[in-house]
Amino acid sequence: MRSKANALKESGIKVINFAAGELSFDACQDMKAGAIDAINGARNRYTPPIGLPQLRTRLAQHVSQRCGVPFAANEVAVTAGAKQALYNTAMVLLNPGDEVIIPTPYWETAPTQVVLAGAIPVFVDTKADDYRLTCKAVERALTPRTKMILINTPNNPTGTVYQREQLRLIAQLAFDHQLWVVFDECYRKLVRRPHEHHNIVSLFPALKNQTVLVDSFSKSQAVTGWRVGYACAPAEVIAAMHNLQGHTTSNPSSLAQYAALNTLIADSPHFGHQVNVFLDEQLLAACTCLGYVDGITCAPPEGAFYLFIDVSRKLGCRYLGTKIRDVDHLADLLLTEAHIAVVPGSGCGDPHSIRISYAVEREELIEGLTRFGQFMSEVVAD
Ligand SMILES: Cc1ncc(COP(=O)(O)O)c(C=O)c1O
Structure with missing residues (x-):
């Protein structure tokens, strides 16, 4: 979608990109200051593969504080974004x-x-359960080979946030069956009021020894390109990640690590607050625009910055005579006819939905959703 949208843009067409998984903000000031100091201080050398010791110590303190469960520095690995933390996790914990x-x-x-x-x-599939994994559904999927459960809250692509009790029940089940839980909370700071993010270890401390917490600076500090995130896991898992990372990428960028350290030291709520106020307003505006569009429904937009829109009633219908074959075709038509880029849900395991990001400039949001509404109003039953 991104390359198709760029090709259209290059031909002079104004394309509104709802497909990006990142904020439209400049980077958080504390990240910038930390990186600039690191450049001026010539911090150009390799760091240990899984991060600066002082950053691992800070992260351990920070995670201990927010979870209310103690973590030590040797239970933390700094990675090139949450993506590498998740990749390392799969590589060190899973067997064929x-x-x-x-x-x-x-x-x-x-x-x-x-x-x-x-x-x-x-x-x-979580759709029938308001896009959240239930214990019943996990129990139905369990086999003797089940090794791990992946939970992502706030969720990409749906925007849903897991509730306290749901997480507690999943934790109990994982504990009883000795399953690993990979808890991807890289959108944890981006939650719409009055919803709250909950950490699974904080709710169920006994699960700590079978959990990998994954977090990132990418989304919350608007530094997706800087590549810095981390994993918290039992020390032997982190030691294995150390070996793996030491022979693959080595350390994440030293500059991004110093930036992250500076942000943790500053511990300022200012940027997060500003972003959430912006996203609250954006969501309100988006919901107002979408309220005029018939025949669609949306997953509960509680966190991150995505709207996951069920368009199943439009699939198989016609847009100006053209039959909309499937959700990929719909996304193509939205791009070529309405000049808006969306993510088709087929890539996320839901071929009935599209994902749009509302973390774009306000005017673009309104204009893009107006174009979306106009397009949809011209879609008629076959
Ligand atoms: C659910 C989820 N996890 C992890 C990541 C990876 O983030 P990063 O590697 O930029 O920290 C993303 C990025 O889009 C994501 O949406």
Whole structure:
């Protein structure tokens, strides 16, 4: 979608890009200051493969504080974004033939990493349960080969946030069956009021020894390109990640690490607050625009910055005489006819939905959703 949208843009067409998974903000000031100091201080050399000791110590303190469960520095690995933390996790914990429960819809990298590790993704559809994994659904999917459950909250692509009790029940089940839980909370700071993010270890401390927490600076500090995130896991898992990372990428960028350290030291709520106020307003505006569009429904937009829109009633219908074959075709038509780029849900395991990001400039949001509404109003039953 991105390359198709860029090709249209290059031909002079104004394309509104709802497909990006990042904020339209400049980077958080504390990240910038930390990186600039690191450049001026000539911090140009390799760091240890899984991060600066002082950053691992800070992260351990920070995670201990927010979870209310103690973590030590040797239980933290700094990685090139959450993506590397998740990849390392798959590589060090999964064996060929292991099964991993992945709630559908999913972030499209999740099953691919599992497959790269030789393991088997077991998809569990969450749509009927308000886009959240339930214990009943997990129980139905369990086999003797089940090794791991992946939870992502706030969720990409749906925007849903898991509630406290749901997480507690999943934690109990994982604990009883000795399953690993990979808890991807890289959107944890981006939650719409009055919803709250909950951490699974904080809710169920006994699960700490079978959990990998994954977090990132990418989304919350608007530095997706800088590549810095981290994993928290039992020390032996982190030691294995150290070996793996030491022979693959080595350390994440030293500059991004110093930036992250500076941000943790500053510990300012200012940027996060500003972003969430912006996203609250954006969501309100988006919902107002979408309220005029018939025949669509949306997953509960509680966090991250995505709207996951069910367009199943439009599939098989006609737009100006052209039959909309499937959700990929719809996304293509939205791009070529309405000049808006969206993510088709087919890549996220839901071929009935599209994902749009509302973390774009306000005027673009309104204009893009107006074009979306106009397009949809011209879609008629076959
Ligand atoms: C659910 C989820 N996890 C992890 C990532 C990876 O983020 P990063 O590697 O930029 O930290 C993303 C990025 O889009 C995501 O949506």
